Amino acid sequence: MQNTPSVATPDSDIAVEDVSLRYGRGQNAVLALSDLSLAVRPKEFCVIVGPSGCGKSSLLYLIAGLQERTGGTIRVAGRAVSEPGADRGMVFQAYTLFPWLTVAQNVEYGPKRKGIAAAERRRIVDHYLEEVGLTAFRDHYPAQLSGGMKQRVAIARALANDPDVLLMDEPFGALDSQTRHAMQQLLLRVWDHQKKTVLFVTHDIDEAILLADRVFVMSGRPGLIRKEISVDFERPRAMDLVMEPAFIAMKREILELLRGDGDAR
Amino acid sequence: MTISSTLPSSKSERGHGKDGQGRPDARAAATPQARPALTENHVRQKSLTRTLFTPFGPIPPALAAALGIAIWVAILGIWIAVTHNGLVEPIFLPKPSQVVETTVALAQSGELWEHTLASVKVVLIGFVVSSLVAVPLGLTMGTYRIVQAFLDPLVNFIRYLPVTSFVPLFILWIGIGIEQRVAVIIFGIFFQQLVMIADAARSVPRDLVNAAYTLGTRRVETVRHIVFPATLPNVLDILRVTMGWAWTYLVVAELVAARSGLGYISLKAMRGFQVDVIFMAIAMIGVLGLLTDQSFRVLRRLAAPWAS
Ligand SMILES: Nc1ncnc2c1ncn2[C@@H]1O[C@H](COP(=O)(O)OP(=O)(O)O)[C@@H](O)[C@H]1O
Ligand SMILES: [Mg+2]
Numbered sequence: 001m002q003n004t005p006s007v008a009t010p011d012s013d014i015a016v017e018d019v020s021l022r023y024g025r026g027q028n029a030v031l032a033l034s035d036l037s038l039a040v041r042p043k044e045f046c047v048i049v050g051p052s053g054c055g056k057s058s059l060l061y062l063i064a065g066l067q068e069r070t071g072g073t074i075r076v077a078g079r080a081v082s083e084p085g086a087d088r089g090m091v092f093q094a095y096t097l098f099p100w101l102t103v104a105q106n107v108e109y110g111p112k113r114k115g116i117a118a119a120e121r122r123r124i125v126d127h128y129l130e131e132v133g134l135t136a137f138r139d140h141y142p143a144q145l146s147g148g149m150k151q152r153v154a155i156a157r158a159l160a161n162d163p164d165v166l167l168m169d170e171p172f173g174a175l176d177s178q179t180r181h182a183m184q185q186l187l188l189r190v191w192d193h194q195k196k197t198v199l200f201v202t203h204d205i206d207e208a209i210l211l212a213d214r215v216f217v218m219s220g221r222p223g224l225i226r227k228e229i230s231v232d233f234e235r236p237r238a239m240d241l242v243m244e245p246a247f248i249a250m251k252r253e254i255l256e257l258l259r260g261d262g263d264a265r
Numbered sequence: 266m267t268i269s270s271t272l273p274s275s276k277s278e279r280g281h282g283k284d285g286q287g288r289p290d291a292r293a294a295a296t297p298q299a300r301p302a303l304t305e306n307h308v309r310q311k312s313l314t315r316t317l318f319t320p321f322g323p324i325p326p327a328l329a330a331a332l333g334i335a336i337w338v339a340i341l342g343i344w345i346a347v348t349h350n351g352l353v354e355p356i357f358l359p360k361p362s363q364v365v366e367t368t369v370a371l372a373q374s375g376e377l378w379e380h381t382l383a384s385v386k387v388v389l390i391g392f393v394v395s396s397l398v399a400v401p402l403g404l405t406m407g408t409y410r411i412v413q414a415f416l417d418p419l420v421n422f423i424r425y426l427p428v429t430s431f432v433p434l435f436i437l438w439i440g441i442g443i444e445q446r447v448a449v450i451i452f453g454i455f456f457q458q459l460v461m462i463a464d465a466a467r468s469v470p471r472d473l474v475n476a477a478y479t480l481g482t483r484r485v486e487t488v489r490h491i492v493f494p495a496t497l498p499n500v501l502d503i504l505r506v507t508m509g510w511a512w513t514y515l516v517v518a519e520l521v522a523a524r525s526g527l528g529y530i531s532l533k534a535m536r537g538f539q540v541d542v543i544f545m546a547i548a549m550i551g552v553l554g555l556l557t558d559q560s561f562r563v564l565r566r567l568a569a570p571w572a573s
Contacts (some may be wrong), residue, residue: 005306060473064475064478064479065478066475084475084477084478084479085478085479085480085481086480088479089480090475090479092472092475093471094470096470096473096475096476098473098476098494098495099495099571100494100495100497100569100571100572101571109477109480110480113480113481113482141571142571143571144295154476157480158479158480161480162482163479167479
């Protein structure tokens with residue numbers, strides 16, 4: 001584990017430079033992010049870990065173009081971010097499946113917006129439902145699914161749109177620990193098949209180390225990256241990795257970094 | 266409680282959705298006569314009353330249907346009793362049979378249908394015209410702050426004005442034709458629809474819209490692709506409720522100035538002391554209201570099967 005400097009290079013898929021974000025004005029202003037920089041290389045799985053309220057969601061929303069930044073630049077696949085677009089897929093912590101569409105129609109939504117022909121859409125939907133193991137539920141409505149299933153559909157929906165980068169904002173945060181572990185394994189498997197540039201946000205240190213090529217440790221008020229840690233454990237990684245001494249050592253290091261930061265709220 | 270929950274008979278009596286809380290007691294099933302009938306009855310009765318009066322607890326569907334009929338039988342019974350005993354003058358309250366006879370007579374002469382049709386026509390025109398504008402405008406208002414900021418002060422002023430106070434003005438402006446009654450209905454429901462539909466649009470989760478953006482939805486498509494389908498069940502409920510109000514305003518309009526319609530024949534019947542005709546008109550409006558209400562429920566199930 002070394003501390004690699006986060007410098008945006010021309011080949012970075014996500015390049016965040018000196019980004020700051022202020023909510024509100026005057027007396028009530030909150031500086032959520034201050035001169036934050038990070039870079040994610042193509043096909044890299046990066047995880048931001050930090051206490052709740054440190055500005056993780058805000059950062060992802062900025063990259064997605066869903067929120068306007070106060071300063072700095074953000075480039076995704078070489079293009080400056082100014083508004084949301086299909087090139088940046090996102091999986092939210094809240095359940096955001098379209099309740100009026102079936103599972104298959106939800107996955108089909110993005111390709112349909114792009115104007116992809118019906119036969120090809122069908123192939124895409126079949127493929128990604130297969131990937132997340134929900135082929136049997138293709139005609140169900142979201143209301144009929146469990147929380148874990150909903151997030152699996154959300155992942156399939158984001159991937160079916162073939163974005164340049166995939167942003168994930170604590171997608172498993174609302175799930176029980178059993179389901180969460182299963183989802184982590186599923187995500188690792190899917191990512192192994194469809195190598196995407198991923199920026200994943202969590203407050204769970206185990207989850208961060210288990211998933212990441214690189215972990216950004218973030219602290220809050222104002223939010224900035226404390227340290228970057230390369231995670232070199234061999235893939236595929238199984239759950240019992242969390243009991244390895246090297247894993248525990250890394251976990252301790254991150255805990256030390258976050259200590260005293262507590263709940264940033 | 267342990268005993269009753271392991272008794273097969275009492276278990277089926279309890280009517281709970283899940284009856285898996287006790288394994289069937291093999292001993293009791295093998296030798297049912299081992300338990301005195303009295304005890305079993307006692308347990309069963311106790312658990313039955315407990316079941317029926319459990320807060321928020323379910324009741325058997327057959328019982329629900331029977332209770333629904335019972336209230337009508339009771340009302341009809343009281344009605345028959347007080348009219349046949351001469352307790353109430355027929356000029357104030359006709360016998361049920363009298364109402365039926367009048368209804369049949371007016372149905373055969375065609376008069377009933379003529380006036381029913383006249384009323385239905387006014388309600389439908391008013392309701393459809395109002396809804397066709399209120400749904401898209403309400404959704405736009407709830408989605409775009411700028412539209413809301415523009416319309417809110419006006420809408421919130423008008424919607425607290427009693428429609429009835431405008432009836433004289435409408436008569437002055439547009440006479441007593443069908444347009445006047447349609448105007449009363451539109452004025453009565455349009456602003457309410459607008460406010461409620463805008464509220465429904467505003468309550469669409471922001472992350473649902475955000476997710477749509479990240480999937481390539483353009484901003485101008487938000488209302489049509491996201492807000493409209495997301496609020497459809499709510500909008501249909503709002504339409505169903507305001508349809509009921511439309512009937513109220515129709516009768517108001519017809520009582521004041523009309524040459525046809527169920528409200529009009531009620532007014533005419535009052536002048537001629539034909540209470541049975543008034544009862545018929547009221548019943549007819551009730552039936553029509555019930556029909557439209559049920560139609561909207563069916564429509565909601567068909568149009569928004571995901572939200573049931
Ligand atoms: N819309 C908003 N208005 C004002 N403050 C906000 C808003 N959204 C987030 N914040 C504040 O910004 C900080 C970062 O929030 P957020 O990005 O949600 O953190 P995280 O995702 O790490 O929990 C918090 O202190 C939060 O209170
Ligand atoms: Mg968050």
